[in-house]
Structures are given as C-alpha cells and as structure tokens.
Amino acid sequence: MVLVSIFGGNRKEVLKQAVGFVPLWAVIIALLFNIFHLQYGYVIETTLNYLGQSTIPLIMISLGLTLDFKEIKHSFTDSLFVAFVKLILAPIIIFLILNAINFGGLSFKVAILEAGMATAMNALVLAITYDLDTKLMSSIIFTNTVLSLITLTGIITLLV
Template sequence: MFETLIQMLGLVACGVAWRILRPGKLSPEQVRHGLTESVYYLFLPALVLVVLWRTPIGLDSLRISLLSASGILLALLFSGLACRLCRMPPAVSGAIMLASAFPNATYLGLPVLQTTFGDWARSVAIQYDLFAATPLLFTVGILIAQHFGEGEAEAGFLRRLMRIPPLWAALLGSLLNLSGVPLGNSLEVVLNHLGNTVIPLMLVALGLSLQWHRFSRRQLGPLLVVSVIQLLLTPLLVWRLAIQLGLSGDLLTAVVLEAAMPSMVLGLVLCDRFRLDTTLYALAVTVTTLLSLLSLPFWFGLV
C-alpha cells in the first residue's frame, strides 16, 4: 500500500511542481481548471460508463451506497457538534463540515483502489461516490453551505443532478448492464482509452490544488477536527457498519479505504460560491491528503 501511494505521490508532485514553477502562460488555477473540466465532462464519464456497463450490479452495490451515505451523514453530525461546542464562526463551521464529511472518493480513491486491488475495485470507488457521495454533496452539502454561507439559493435538486455528467454515465451504464445490452469491442476500446487518462490527470490536478501559503496557527484546531473525523472516525464507523452488513475480504477493505480518503477537492466550489472559509477548506484538503499517506496504510493493514 505504501509503495502504491508513493508512486501516485509522484504524479501529485508534478502538480505541486507546476504550481511552484509556473511554466507556460497559464496560471496554476487555469491549468487545474482545464484538467478537472476535461476529466469531469469527458474522461470520467467514459470510465464510469465502461466500468458500470460490465460490472455485476447487485446487493453489494446497495451495501456500498448505504455505507457511503452513512459515513457522510455521521461525519456531518459529529463535525456539526464539534463546531457548536467550539463556537466556530458560521463560515468556518460550514467549511469544516464539508471537509470532514465528503471524501475524495474518486480523484484519489479510484487510483488507490485500482492500483491496490486491480480493475475490479474501480466499481467500488465509482459506486461509493456516484451512488451516494455526489448526490449528497449536491443536496445536503448545498443546504449546509447555504445555511452557514451567504450565497444565493441554488437551483432545484433534480436540476443540480442533471448537471453532473458522471452521474448520467453511471445511470446509463447501470441501465445497459441490467438490460443485458452487450458492450461492443470497438466501443469498449474507445471508452478504455478515454478512461485510462483519468487517474494521471486527477492526481496532477490534485497536486495543483494543494497549497500552504495562507496557513496560520488559529487554523490548527479546525484542521485537527477535520483530520480526526475524515481520516479516523468515519472509516472506523464504516468498518463496523460494513461488518454488520456482511462485507468481508478485499471488498470490506476497499470500502473502508474509500471512507478513509482525504477531503474532497470539489468542496472548494461550494465554499467559493457560498462564501465559506475557502482558505481553511483548501488547507484541509492539503493536510488530510498528506496525512492520508500514513492513515491509508494503517487502515489497509488493520482491516
């Protein structure tokens, strides 16, 4: 596991180096935006479609979705209580809750699971994210951002979900799978070529997202809350729930690792839009990503 993370760290380091060296005429933010937009609208939907089209969908898919939703909702509960007890300002509370609850299930979880367990584990990361985490982010997550932030009200629930291309790919892939429609060889080759670009692009984009330049001591408390909940408490709770639901072996380990992923990069969008503490959230992504180099091998060995 640690060797796998070191290999992926090399791609993340490329993004960090780009942020520092700034080659070319584009800013790091523009490069990151271009990479994430291409992944979000083209490469990731292709990967999701081909994986879910040929992956058996059954009770395990339901269990993975239930565990993902349970972990996120419990993390929101505990982080909300921590913010209230510590009397955090609203903008800080919203950022802490989002950073504590929503894991980087696809951008980091997908490469970790695929490299550790093989291609079959890609479906675990995709189902954990698109069948629970992403819908919750664009519903409950937005409600939390609206409550603690200052932005305007968002469009309706269904309209928000309709704007998520990977989710449409997940629904289409699942429908074709359950309908027994065969996946043609030529189409599979094209989708695989597109999907194979997802992991390196996501890891480079993650490196471009990491930043330390605004760190201050007053942020240690909030960062500690996020790190403990995201990297320790949530995977522990999901592990116990997964055992109760009958998961075992590599599938159990894969689900627990998904729950132990660092904070989701996409949450920065909500922090920007609703005027939450974006600096704190960006630092939370950086800190939890670096700490996950230690926590993920810990959970892999423990489970």
C-alpha cells in the same frame, strides 16, 4: 450538494446543478452500458482515457493555487477535527457496522479503506463553484492528505 445548499447555495440552483452533475450522468451511462453489454468504439475509449489522465494533475494545480499556508495555521484545529472524523472515526464506524451485519472478505477491507480516505478534491471544486470558504477547504484537503499517509498505512496494516 446538501451541505452546499445549507451553507451557501440557492436551493433551486443546487438542485439544478445536481441534475446536471456530470459524474452522476457518467455513472448512469456506465451502468446502462454495463447492464446492456454495449460496446463503445476506440475513439471514445481513447478520448476518455486521455481526459481521465489529465484530471488528477488539473485538480492538484487548482489545489495548489488555493492553498495558503498562513490559512492552514489559522484553521489548523478545524482541519484536525475533520481529519479525525474522516480518517479515524469513519473507518471505525464502518468496521463496527460491517462486523454487526457479518460482512467480510475483500469487500469488507475495501469499504473500511475507502472510509478512511482523505477528503476528496471535488469538495474544493464545490467550494469554488458555490463561493464557500475555499481557504478552509484547501486547508482541510491538504491536512487530510498529509495525515492519511499515516492513517491509511495503519488501516492497511490492521486489515492485512
């Protein structure tokens, strides 16, 4: 959201959108349910499961609609730079930080693996919402996703 406000959004509008950001409220409500051991009924659980199962296909369709292979060729160097930072440099930095503070175990491995994940699809949603460069963002997501098949395999091999 900070980058959106810098590169293309009205700061007031971005702040308003951040407060109304549904995933943020979902995390807050989930934490409250967890802390106070609240139960929700079958209907709510079933509805949330159905909605959750439809999310990935809808996001993939929106990526496919914005993907332009000619644009991937034009923004290939930018996409490779972002891929290097996100898929290689970020896990190395997290590895060094966690080693420095003697953090270990399964949480250590999960943190490094998460740091090396491809760029999230919500970046494309933000680009579409705030009228940013959607062609570049879809190119970055596509390139990161393809290259993450190699880098994540390498990270998992090193962590095991």
